[in-house]
Amino acid sequence: MSKKKKKKGLRGSIKLITEMKPKSPISEQYRTIRTNIQFSMIDKKLKTLACTSSIPAEGKSTTISNLAVTIAQQGQRVLLIDADLRKPTIHQIMELSNQHGLTSLITTAATPDQAISKSPKTPNLYILPSGPIPPNPSELLGSKKMEGLISCFSEEFDLILFDTPPVLAVTDAQILSSRCDGVILVIKSHRTEKKDLVKAKELLDRTKCNILGAIFNDVNQKEAHYYYYYRA
Numbered sequence: 001m002s003k004k005k006k007k008k009g010l011r012g013s014i015k016l017i018t019e020m021k022p023k024s025p026i027s028e029q030y031r032t033i034r035t036n037i038q039f040s041m042i043d044k045k046l047k048t049l050a051c052t053s054s055i056p057a058e059g060k061s062t063t064i065s066n067l068a069v070t071i072a073q074q075g076q077r078v079l080l081i082d083a084d085l086r087k088p089t090i091h092q093i094m095e096l097s098n099q100h101g102l103t104s105l106i107t108t109a110a111t112p113d114q115a116i117s118k119s120p121k122t123p124n125l126y127i128l129p130s131g132p133i134p135p136n137p138s139e140l141l142g143s144k145k146m147e148g149l150i151s152c153f154s155e156e157f158d159l160i161l162f163d164t165p166p167v168l169a170v171t172d173a174q175i176l177s178s179r180c181d182g183v184i185l186v187i188k189s190h191r192t193e194k195k196d197l198v199k200a201k202e203l204l205d206r207t208k209c210n211i212l213g214a215i216f217n218d219v220n221q222k223e224a225h226y227y228y229y230y231r232a
Helices: 003-015 025-040 060-073 102-107 137-141 144-156 172-177 194-206 221-226
Strands: 048-053 078-082 125-128 159-163 182-188 211-217
Touching: 003 060, 025 060, 025 182, 025 211, 048 060, 048 172, 048 194, 060 078, 060 125, 060 159, 060 211, 078 144, 102 137, 102 144, 137 144, 137 172, 144 159, 172 194, 182 194, 194 211
Parallel strands: 048 159, 048 182, 078 125, 078 159, 182 211
Antiparallel strands: none
16 A cells, blocks of 8 residues: 555544544544533533644644534534644545635635535535635634624534634634634643643633633543543
């Protein structure tokens, strides 16, 4: 098998395990996280949810993609948006083209029909890739056009999930999180340092966003029983 084919296989079978192996223990844990998120909003319906991390390579994109699948499997119309306009990966996980996407809708005359793709394997799941990488990501995410898109999508979909850049890297996550009903932080076991997590929370708190909780990712099997409800 060539390296190219092997890489594609990793994306489909490992990163999107809830779609490839819905009965696996890890998929069940994603469903547990789904339930916890749904019960976290008591007085207000959850329509928009941002997923971020304190630093890069903590698994936020994989986490939000699998959550999107499990929520869609429940029957809700879900729109997964790659709002990481600097290092987008959702199109790779979902094996889609990134020619058109979020930046196309904000900066060009592209239509949602051109930019949004329907998942071929998961009914009710729709994906909006990042689109071409722009020179001004923060400005685009904070624009009136972006605000208008979120409003329009909220009427069409039951839930909108955003994959955002790490909090400590750029301000993008803070900007978008302030416009969402809730935010979840992904924490990679034995990688995320406490000082980084504390700083990330402080920055998110400044925008008065609603942090719903954190998800422990890549937990050692021997420790798994301690983190069952939080492991991604």
